[in-house]
Amino acid sequence: MNANFLQTPIDYLKGVGPNRADLLKKELGIHTFQDLLNLFPNRYLDRTQYYKIAQLQQTNAEVQIIGKITHIKTVEQKKGKRLVATFMDETGTMELVWFRGQKWIRDSLKLNVPYVIFGKTNYFNNSFSMPHPEMELLEAHEKSIRSAMQPVYPSTEKLGNSGITNRVINSLMQQLFLDSKNAFAETLSKPLLEQLKLASKKEALFNIHFPKSQAHLARAQYRLKFEELFYIQLQLIRKNLIHKSKIKGYTFDKIGDNFNTFFSEHLPFELTEAQKRVIKEIRNDLGSNAQMNRLLQGDVGSGKTIVALMS
Secondary structure: OOOHHOOOOOHHOOOOHHHHEEEEHHHHOOOHHHHHHOOOOEEEEEEOOOOOHOOOOOOOOOEEEEEEEEEEEEEEEOOEEEEEEEEEOOOOEEEEEOOOOOOHHHOOOOOOEEEEEEEOOEEEEEEEEOOOOEEEEEEHHOOOOOOOEEEEEEEEHHHHHHHOOOOHHHHHHHHHHHHHHHOOOOOOHHHHHHHHHHOHHHHHHHHOOOOHHHHHHHHHHHHHHHHHHHHHHHHHHHHHHHHHHHOOOOOOOOHHHHHHHHHHHHHHOOOHHHHHHHHHHHHHHHHHOOOOOOOOOOOOOHHHHHHHHHH
């Protein structure tokens, strides 16, 4: 992939446009394709299960159903109008309800065509309804690269009110992956990937946004977390090496006779291999002219005091 691809302004992604671009920049700090790619989900909704209407429970749960719209009507009420569609599958019927965007929604709905709907159900007057469901034609749903575990992205009230819903962000993410052909550059060496059995960068990015299962998601999260900590650790090591090269300290390179006598003749027990190893490491540090920055850690009774004394 061209290295400049991810630095492309978000305005140029298909489906964004100037108005959405301004909102994404102001509300989420998304200025480039790279920023959108790094917008990781907060959580995931399990979209692996499909319910029948007859299986619905009075628990206000999020469910996914396949069925058809058989009738659409506008209902007058004191506080305004609502759009109501009768939705059915082979086991029963329920209502889909919209309180906003009624004209656009009504014009877009198709009768007697299979849909996949997703949302929270309400139970009232012995019947179920779903307000403002997420909807997709079954044919498009089956072709979509959208994962069965649906990502939920960070958002704001202003984005939601402006029509940039979680589904829109998910669609933009799909477009980004289609445009890039998932050809993201690897940032870790091949030997490291093989030795630690890590997912590749492109595999991790795809499965963080479109995981097929919990196992795929866990593998992707592990890879991305490892990479972040790996480079932090490299920076700390580099900083420490620079620090040691510039700041010199005193050298304690001789062990006195008193210590040798105490260690060989008076210590009433044998040191463990771990204690001997740590003492040797500390002495090596003390024998150099670089400042030592070390934490001696161990369980209660593991022998930290004698290690400190003999170092």
